[in-house]
Amino acid sequence: MRAMFEIRGLSKRFGGLQAVKAVDFDLAEGEVVGLLGPNGSGKTTVMNLISGVFPANGGSIRLGGRRLDGLPAHRIAKEGVSRTFQLVRLAPSLSVRQNVLLSLSFGARPVSGREAERRADEALSRVGLEGVGDARVPDLNYIDQKRVELARAVATRPRLLLLDEWLAGLNPTELRAAIALVGSLRDDGATILLVEHIMEAVRALCPRSIVMRAGEKIADGPTAEVLNDRRVVEAYLGGAAHV
Numbered sequence: 001m002r003a004m005f006e007i008r009g010l011s012k013r014f015g016g017l018q019a020v021k022a023v024d025f026d027l028a029e030g031e032v033v034g035l036l037g038p039n040g041s042g043k044t045t046v047m048n049l050i051s052g053v054f055p056a057n058g059g060s061i062r063l064g065g066r067r068l069d070g071l072p073a074h075r076i077a078k079e080g081v082s083r084t085f086q087l088v089r090l091a092p093s094l095s096v097r098q099n100v101l102l103s104l105s106f107g108a109r110p111v112s113g114r115e116a117e118r119r120a121d122e123a124l125s126r127v128g129l130e131g132v133g134d135a136r137v138p139d140l141n142y143i144d145q146k147r148v149e150l151a152r153a154v155a156t157r158p159r160l161l162l163l164d165e166w167l168a169g170l171n172p173t174e175l176r177a178a179i180a181l182v183g184s185l186r187d188d189g190a191t192i193l194l195v196e197h198i199m200e201a202v203r204a205l206c207p208r209s210i211v212m213r214a215g216e217k218i219a220d221g222p223t224a225e226v227l228n229d230r231r232v233v234e235a236y237l238g239g240a241a242h243v
């Protein structure tokens with residue numbers, strides 16, 4: 001059987017830097033997989049390639065058997081890929097609901113009018129922001145801004161959700177709430193690729209993890225095993241202070 005999502009030989013060069021080197025992996029429908037690695041190892045670049053922020057130099061990306069590589073970002077969104085960014089990117093002058101409506105107009109099946117407003121409010125309550133639709137983004141605290149970003153990503157009912165350090169910067173109480181929220185998306189059957197440095201979150205949410213070092217995939221398997229893998233431990237010791 002073919003995997004729901006499949007990456008083969010994915011490569012990206014920035015000038016003289018090979019940021020992603022022939023990376024392969026599959027995701028099954030409903031899987032929540034951690035994408036780990038020290039700073040600069042190429043995780044965000046993989047997310048950017050999947051979502052079409054920029055084109056790959058080589059390799060293929062398939063969702064449900066359809067090629068995504070080579071498509072522009074808005075077409076990839078229509079194919080069912082949604083993402084959050086490492087830094088929150090919301091339109092500050094718009095209301096919370098308008099921010100979610102914006103993403104709905106780019107989704108797989110664009111909706112408008114009352115139906116779109118209903119879907120936006122449904123997404124907002126899904127992430128714990130019931131009744132907050134009329135607020136302005138700058139008036140929200142940090143975790144609620146992150147919730148808006150997640151609402152934008154889930155409102156389109158994506159087939160694949162990419163979370164890039166969505167849990168970063170939260171205090172311990174907020175972190176627990178945020179882990180529970182992502183866990184509830186998983187329980188609803190979401191397929192998620194999760195870039196994350198917070199190992200408590202990775203252990204709680206990801207039965208399986210993939211680890212990158214200097215653009216290469218160096219491990220892929222059950223999270224507990226991967227985190228004990230000698231190459232992974234060395235990558236972190238030699239790379240960054242995280243973990």
Ligand SMILES: Nc1ncnc2c1ncn2[C@@H]1O[C@H](COP(=O)(O)OP(=O)(O)O)[C@@H](O)[C@H]1O
Binds near residue numbers: 014040043
């Ligand atoms: N748009 C870009 N232009 C040039 N270099 C980039 C760009 N994006 C990432 N890089 C470089 O690619 C490497 C991988 O970066 P990145 O994917 O952001 O790593 P990670 O998310 O794992 O910390 C780094 O050396 C980074 O400086």
Ligand SMILES: [Mg+2]
Binds near residue numbers: 043044045086
């Ligand atoms: Mg990154």
